[in-house]
Amino acid sequence: MKSTQYSEKTLDHFRNPRNVGILEGPNVAMGRVGNPVCGDLMEMYIEVEDDRIKDIRFQTFGCGSAVATSSMTTELVRGMTLDEALEVSRGDVADALDGLPPIKMHCSNLAADALHEAVKNWRAGIRPDDVGTEPVATSCAATGEAEPVEIAGLDDYEGKGVHRVVADPAALADQRVVVLDTGDAAAQTAIALTDHTARVVLMTTAKDPEVSAATRSALRLSDVKVLTEAQPLSLHGEGELERIRVHDLNEDEEYELTADAFVVLR
Amino acid sequence: MNKDQARGGAGGHASPSRDIVYADYQSAKPVDPRVVEAMLPFMTERFGNPSSLHGVGDEATAALDDARVRVARFVGAQPDEIVFTSGATEANNLALIGYCRRNRRKGDHVLISEAEHISILNIAKVLEKEGFRVTRVPLDLYGRVSPQKLRARIVDETILVSLGWASNEIGTVQPIEEIAAMLDGTGVALHTDAVAAAGLLPIDVGTVPIGLMTLSSNDIYGPRGLGALYVRKGVQVAPVLVGGGQERGLRSGSEDLAAIVGMAAAADIMVAEMPAEVARIKAIRDRLVERVLAEIPDSHLNGHPEQRLPNNAHFRFDGVEGEAMVLSLRDAGIAVATGSACSSKTLEPSHTLISCGLLHEEAHGSLEFTFGRFSREDDVERIMAALPPVIERLRALSPLYRAKA
Numbered sequence: 235m236k237s238t239q240y241s242e243k244t245l246d247h248f249r250n251p252r253n254v255g256i257l258e259g260p261n262v263a264m265g266r267v268g269n270p271v272c273g274d275l276m277e278m279y280i281e282v283e284d285d286r287i288k289d290i291r292f293q294t295f296g297c298g299s300a301v302a303t304s305s306m307t308t309e310l311v312r313g314m315t316l317d318e319a320l321e322v323s324r325g326d327v328a329d330a331l332d333g334l335p336p337i338k339m340h341c342s343n344l345a346a347d348a349l350h351e352a353v354k355n356w357r358a359g360i361r362p363d364d365v366g367t368e369p370v371a372t373s374c375a376a377t378g379e380a381e382p383v384e385i386a387g388l389d390d391y392e393g394k395g396v397h398r399v400v401a402d403p404a405a406l407a408d409q410r411v412v413v414l415d416t417g418d419a420a421a422q423t424a425i426a427l428t429d430h431t432a433r434v435v436l437m438t439t440a441k442d443p444e445v446s447a448a449t450r451s452a453l454r455l456s457d458v459k460v461l462t463e464a465q466p467l468s469l470h471g472e473g474e475l476e477r478i479r480v481h482d483l484n485e486d487e488e489y490e491l492t493a494d495a496f497v498v499l500r
Numbered sequence: 501m502n503k504d505q506a507r508g509g510a511g512g513h514a515s516p517s518r519d520i521v522y523a524d525y526q527s528a529k530p531v532d533p534r535v536v537e538a539m540l541p542f543m544t545e546r547f548g549n550p551s552s553l554h555g556v557g558d559e560a561t562a563a564l565d566d567a568r569v570r571v572a573r574f575v576g577a578q579p580d581e582i583v584f585t586s587g588a589t590e591a592n593n594l595a596l597i598g599y600c601r602r603n604r605r606k607g608d609h610v611l612i613s614e615a616e617h618i619s620i621l622n623i624a625k626v627l628e629k630e631g632f633r634v635t636r637v638p639l640d641l642y643g644r645v646s647p648q649k650l651r652a653r654i655v656d657e658t659i660l661v662s663l664g665w666a667s668n669e670i671g672t673v674q675p676i677e678e679i680a681a682m683l684d685g686t687g688v689a690l691h692t693d694a695v696a697a698a699g700l701l702p703i704d705v706g707t708v709p710i711g712l713m714t715l716s717s718n719d720i721y722g723p724r725g726l727g728a729l730y731v732r733k734g735v736q737v738a739p740v741l742v743g744g745g746q747e748r749g750l751r752s753g754s755e756d757l758a759a760i761v762g763m764a765a766a767a768d769i770m771v772a773e774m775p776a777e778v779a780r781i782k783a784i785r786d787r788l789v790e791r792v793l794a795e796i797p798d799s800h801l802n803g804h805p806e807q808r809l810p811n812n813a814h815f816r817f818d819g820v821e822g823e824a825m826v827l828s829l830r831d832a833g834i835a836v837a838t839g840s841a842c843s844s845k846t847l848e849p850s851h852t853l854i855s856c857g858l859l860h861e862e863a864h865g866s867l868e869f870t871f872g873r874f875s876r877e878d879d880v881e882r883i884m885a886a887l888p889p890v891i892e893r894l895r896a897l898s899p900l901y902r903a904k905a
Contacts, residue, residue, distance in 0.1 A: 274821075408640070433641050492856065
């Protein structure tokens, strides 16, 4: 079945999603699930009163079924007790949408999981602002200490893609440059490089780059792509740097990022 | 194919209906009505088999020989260097598997790039199972293979380099002329899949020393189910399909004469009209790129800004997923493609975009427009009436998108 052969009900929930947004307040919890390979990310917010889901909202980055299953889940569980909500399965959501194409059943049907996460977070006393910080809490960047990171191959590729200083940003023209977040100087270097190449990534192990407020807003306005919760592990390439192996701290998965230059300021 | 696509695909002068803006020419092209006209007699009164010895067969042989001359002329080849196949996929199989099997005594190493079409990638896996070693050459930021990086990976056992002339996906054009010149005389053969490039870029194997080249009939507005492999004189390939020995023994099976005549007619039209047609299509494409980048915030052009197919505009939009865009644009009557995993059978994002250095979430946000013979200037206006609100709506749903202040 083609991925676009959705039921009318699925298409309706995609075109007119219900309960989009976020919730705030003391009685709110949030569950976030995602699959980096599939490219779906869902956030489900619940407001709890008397052990029931009084209100519910979602935000989703994903394909048609990712949006539709999120929307349907919010419709299904509003007013349920938390125990009842934990019983709602991916299959229930798919059934309520008159079925999903088989290929979508696994990857794009994570809304029930996001809901269960939200309930678990509520019961554990984890509030929306804390979600996602647990895996990084142990890394050095999250504690604000600029400890050197062990990156395999850093010395081997020095002068062959690894730069410990960027004296001449123009020398990196048209290269894919990854700058390791080591503070304000690194972020400023990244911003300066965007005048010379279309691809500059600022990689940080933290949830946000460890920079001053002024640098943070400059970053936001710049063309620098900020890659958060990413730990570089090792460098690879035939004679010169071509790929950086990265540990996604949020998803606890590893992947390779193509790069020509890796800037780790001394 | 659903009925919307069928209607849009036959747009322009094939059908006055303009319900759909069809901007997915890389997936399928309508057959030019002039081509259909040329084919029809070969399905009825001129139905002969070129292998037959009687007059009906002789007439078929004459038509086949004539078609071969015309397809060869389109790419600057000699007629006996053209082998008709059932399509580009078969031509790629014949090129890679056929060449490697025939030349195994010379070596067991093959180079492909990370920008290759899925058929090349999967054929490479078959070669690996047969004991060949395959190395993939990385891409630069824009999807180009660097001749230096390619050369650095050639070893004594290397017998073949297979590199697409241009990416059917992001549209980036490879430095084929430079690489062909570099390999010329080294004993390493060059195969190029020119399906995406043919009809959009000038191709002349008389001046570019390519050993093997894949062509597709539909991609020059001929019928589907037909392709061709150019095999330079002196380049040896073993047949992959065996039988009655047609096509100099390289591709057995009675020739689909009507389709072959159709491909020849399509090639003739290209020879006559390509420069003017390409200029017209490029103007439409350029207008779309200019407007998207100017009017939609946080939009990016993937691939090379200049070294790209003149009909291709490949974008990504921060915080938005591709399939969701395609579905929404479909509701707005616009047919386009995406490199998003969610639209693929494997659920993997485009390997070409990842190899260009994009993150998964970025590769998922890609949208590909490809224009062609029946595209019209006002297609851009219709696309730009629909696209910005689609992006805005999906960004409002997205936890990933935060507008720059």
